[in-house]
Amino acid sequence: MLKPTSAFSHLDPLSTPSLSVAPREDLTMASFAAGKDQVQAVMAAIKSAYGVDLPRRPARVSGKGIAFVWASPDQWLAVAERGTNRDMERELKSLLSRMASVVDQSDGRVVVRVSGPLSRQVLAKGIPIDLHPRAFGANAAAITHASHIGVIMWQLEDASTFELAMFRSYADSFAHWLIETAEATLPATA
Structure with missing residues (x-):
């Protein structure tokens, strides 16, 4: 019998006052x-x-x-x-x-939500587009890449909440980049 399995075997949700990262598996x-x-x-x-x-x-x-x-x-x-x-x-x-x-696309793509005051700063370290709110605001979307991984990203109505969809086979590589970047960006006390 097949059992649903997360594509993110190396992504534990991260939740701090400055940054949250969580897979959207629902x-x-x-x-x-x-x-x-x-x-x-x-x-x-x-x-x-x-x-x-x-x-x-x-x-x-x-x-x-x-x-x-x-x-x-x-x-x-x-x-x-x-x-x-x-x-x-x-x-x-x-x-x-x-x-x-x-x-x-439910089984072929996965989505990660990145939110919080540091979300733009973290994403900007691997996404080659202008993420400043005047250039990428509420409900903006882009087809781009994050650390060489193709993504479709969009911003929710909340100014600091983004979702990124990618092919399932890249989930762990993306998670590795995102968590390393987040850890390097977060203050030591986060």
Whole structure:
């Protein structure tokens, strides 16, 4: 019998007043891409079902228990808490039938939440984009890399809370970089 196992075998949640790092293993995710000439229909279906306009540029929007992150032109990543057996692939395939291709990402990608006053400082040590709040603010998103590991990252509404999604096979390498960077950044008394 298969048993769910964390991709983060070397990541113990970190919680200090200055910085928190925790895997988000309670999520269901699916990517979807609008079919040819179906962008407007996909956008209308998402608006009707979830009450949000899909972002047309790197950004994150949320509504009705779900977030949508821009992943490339006419492609998005849907992220929601798994809850009572919620399955984003099934949910979106039902909604977007014949308008978009939908692919489950729940087992292929993992998400880490980094929050606290030192979060930008820690992330800036391995992410080559401007993370200053005037350049990367609430609900901003980017496809980038963190210490040479490809990530999709977004900021939540809270100015110091970020989530980073990466392929599952890179989870331990990412965790190793993140924890070492965090430990080097935190004050000795943290």
